[in-house]
Amino acid sequence: MTAPMWSLREVSFRHHGARVRAVDNVTLDIPAGRTTALLGPNGAGKSTLLELLLGTLRAERGVVSFRGRALDAWARRDIALQIGVVPQGETEPLFTVREIVAMGRYPHLGPWRRESASDEAAIAGAMDRCDVAQFADRWVSTLSGGERQRVRLARALAQEPAVLVLDEPTTYLDIRHEMTTFELLRALRHEGATVLLVTHNINLAARYSDELVLMHHGRVAARGGPEAVLTASRIESVYEWPVSIVAHESGAPQIVPRDGAWR
Amino acid sequence: MSDAVRIRVAPTRARLAWPVSARLVALSILVLLSLVAAVRIGAVSMSLHTLFAAVAGRGDPAMVTIVRELRLPRAFQAALVGAALAVSGATFQALLRNPLAEPYILGVSSGAAAGAVFTVVTGLAVRMVWSLPIAAFAGAVLSMLLVFRIAFSVGRALDTRVLLLAGVVVSAFLVALIWLALAFADTDSVRSAIFWMMGSNANASWRSVSILVSCLVPAFVILLGLARPLNLLAIGESTAAYLGTSVERTKLVAFGTATLLTAAAVAMSGTIGFVGLVVPHAVRILWGSDNRSLLPCSALAGAAFLVAADTLARSIAGTNELPIGIVTALVGVPCFVWLLRRPTGAIA
Numbered sequence: 001m002t003a004p005m006w007s008l009r010e011v012s013f014r015h016h017g018a019r020v021r022a023v024d025n026v027t028l029d030i031p032a033g034r035t036t037a038l039l040g041p042n043g044a045g046k047s048t049l050l051e052l053l054l055g056t057l058r059a060e061r062g063v064v065s066f067r068g069r070a071l072d073a074w075a076r077r078d079i080a081l082q083i084g085v086v087p088q089g090e091t092e093p094l095f096t097v098r099e100i101v102a103m104g105r106y107p108h109l110g111p112w113r114r115e116s117a118s119d120e121a122a123i124a125g126a127m128d129r130c131d132v133a134q135f136a137d138r139w140v141s142t143l144s145g146g147e148r149q150r151v152r153l154a155r156a157l158a159q160e161p162a163v164l165v166l167d168e169p170t171t172y173l174d175i176r177h178e179m180t181t182f183e184l185l186r187a188l189r190h191e192g193a194t195v196l197l198v199t200h201n202i203n204l205a206a207r208y209s210d211e212l213v214l215m216h217h218g219r220v221a222a223r224g225g226p227e228a229v230l231t232a233s234r235i236e237s238v239y240e241w242p243v244s245i246v247a248h249e250s251g252a253p254q255i256v257p258r259d260g261a262w263r
Numbered sequence: 264m265s266d267a268v269r270i271r272v273a274p275t276r277a278r279l280a281w282p283v284s285a286r287l288v289a290l291s292i293l294v295l296l297s298l299v300a301a302v303r304i305g306a307v308s309m310s311l312h313t314l315f316a317a318v319a320g321r322g323d324p325a326m327v328t329i330v331r332e333l334r335l336p337r338a339f340q341a342a343l344v345g346a347a348l349a350v351s352g353a354t355f356q357a358l359l360r361n362p363l364a365e366p367y368i369l370g371v372s373s374g375a376a377a378g379a380v381f382t383v384v385t386g387l388a389v390r391m392v393w394s395l396p397i398a399a400f401a402g403a404v405l406s407m408l409l410v411f412r413i414a415f416s417v418g419r420a421l422d423t424r425v426l427l428l429a430g431v432v433v434s435a436f437l438v439a440l441i442w443l444a445l446a447f448a449d450t451d452s453v454r455s456a457i458f459w460m461m462g463s464n465a466n467a468s469w470r471s472v473s474i475l476v477s478c479l480v481p482a483f484v485i486l487l488g489l490a491r492p493l494n495l496l497a498i499g500e501s502t503a504a505y506l507g508t509s510v511e512r513t514k515l516v517a518f519g520t521a522t523l524l525t526a527a528a529v530a531m532s533g534t535i536g537f538v539g540l541v542v543p544h545a546v547r548i549l550w551g552s553d554n555r556s557l558l559p560c561s562a563l564a565g566a567a568f569l570v571a572a573d574t575l576a577r578s579i580a581g582t583n584e585l586p587i588g589i590v591t592a593l594v595g596v597p598c599f600v601w602l603l604r605r606p607t608g609a610i611a
Contacts, residue, residue: 056501080505083505084505085502087501090499090502091360091497091498093360093547095494095497095498095551103494109491111492
């Protein structure tokens with residue numbers, strides 16, 4: 001196997017004023033060229049771990065390295081040339097869709113340089129792939145939640161990053177757009193991209209990811225392929241709800257929550 | 264599908280029909296027209312021909328003096344102050360992601376007013392003409408430093424919500440000090456203090472104009488250079504960081520520049536309200552939030568607006584001059600409400 005994209009060694013983080021650690025002594029490798037899904041119940045520490053991986057939070061203890069170099073040693077702009085991020089939501093003043101997607105070129109252009117033909121091509125290509133080209137001249141604030149989500153995805157693609165990080169990328173999407181998003185992520189991974197996503201959709205994560213990382217109380221409860229991670233007893237103890245496991249036609253394990261209160 | 268039954272909630276296309284260069288040309292023409300009107304209109308009106316002759320220094324010496332020593336510097340000062348307030352308002356709105364943000368939100372106006380009132384009450388302003396603008400500028404800068412000091416003592420990074428609250432409380436404290444001083448002052452001092460707080464360009468001179476130019480030009484270049492990072496910050500601080508902006512440094516430079524710019528404007532013409540809040544919003548409603556266009560367009564629109572307001576303020580009530588703050592609000596509010604009611608009125 002190739003060198004990992006990220007490696008964490010005994011990483012801990014406690015939020016200001018919190019009693020317990022949001023991320024507690026995590027040691028983890030996130031492989032390059034694969035799709036990894038970060039799973040876990042609300043408050044398990046997924047978002048905090050994501051911020052530690054992106055360098056917007058600094059680990060209290062332990063070392064986070066990206067491409068073999070400590071994350072602290074990376075300049076923000078160099079990180080942005082490597083990692084495209086699709087955040088959950090953001091303020092949307094009066095910007096057009098094209099203007100928002102074009103912001104993905106910022107790490108390449110800096111504050112002054114004008115967009116060249118290759119920048120234009122990256123922006124147009126990203127809008128096409130995310131099915132937002134028809135909205136190019138509309139204000140983002142007039143779009144639906146799902147459409148805005150796709151605009152943010154297009155902006156990350158316009159960055160032409162090696163790594164794509166997505167925080168709940170399909171929360172507001174209907175089935176078709178949720179599936180096209182996961183299919184797009186699969187296509188990108190086949191083109192060589194590394195994909196890391198946080199999601200509550202365990203079943204799609206199981207079908208579309210190579211690796212699952214299951215978080216619980218700030219620790220890694222399990223990691224590995226979907227078959228290894230998704231066992232009924234583990235899901236029941238982490239999510240505190242009874243479940244059965246069925247097989248998808250592709251062979252991926254699928255979680256079906258059962259009726260009735262716990263115990 | 265026919266479009267017989269369609270519910271129109273919002274326009275589907277942004278109004279991008281105007282390229283940036285066309286916006287700038289149109290607004291520059293507006294600034295020129297407002298300047299010409301400002302110099303023509305007054306107790307002594309004049310034809311365009313006399314006006315241009317007087318600017319060139321020919322014709323009736325009295326006219327030459329009125330134009331070159333009174334009206335031109337005053338019109339230029341109004342233009343520069345309007346541009347400064349509008350640019351700094353646009354910057355604050357991007358940084359704070361808050362439609363209510365304006366140049367005075369971090370206590371700059373109260374700090375400047377406290378400094379100005381101090382010189383008025385102590386009689387210093389009468390004895391030394393330049394003490395008032397200097398004290399106003401110093402008060403503005405000190406209050407800004409105090410607000411930043413409070414904001415930094417709360418968290419490690421600069422939290423804009425804390426900064427806003429610090430601005431509000433420091434401002435409230437300074438306003439209390441101002442009224443305390445005025446409670447013990449004589450009627451004349453109270454009157455001139457209140458007039459100063461409502462804003463006026465009556466004391467404009469070529470010196471004040473050149474000071475304003477030397478503040479506005481570098482500040483504008485710095486802020487225009489930050490236009491792309493400001494766009495990213497207007498979306499969100501974490502997004503700006505993900506896209507490679509050094510968020511804390513950008514915020515510090517932009518806040519500092521916009522505040523100093525406001526302080527310079529306030530020192531020259533008092534706390535003229537409304538321009539810094541509404542002009543950037545109006546430009547945004549017309550042409551969007553992209554700061555590469557918003558900052559220069561706001562500068563020109565703010566200049567034209569304040570020159571027009573200043574001309575009205577000194578000509579509408581006969582020989583009495585109105586405080587310009589009254590005019591900016593009385594004229595500006597109806598215009599803004601009209602803009603706000605247009606379909607793209609979503610400003611947040």
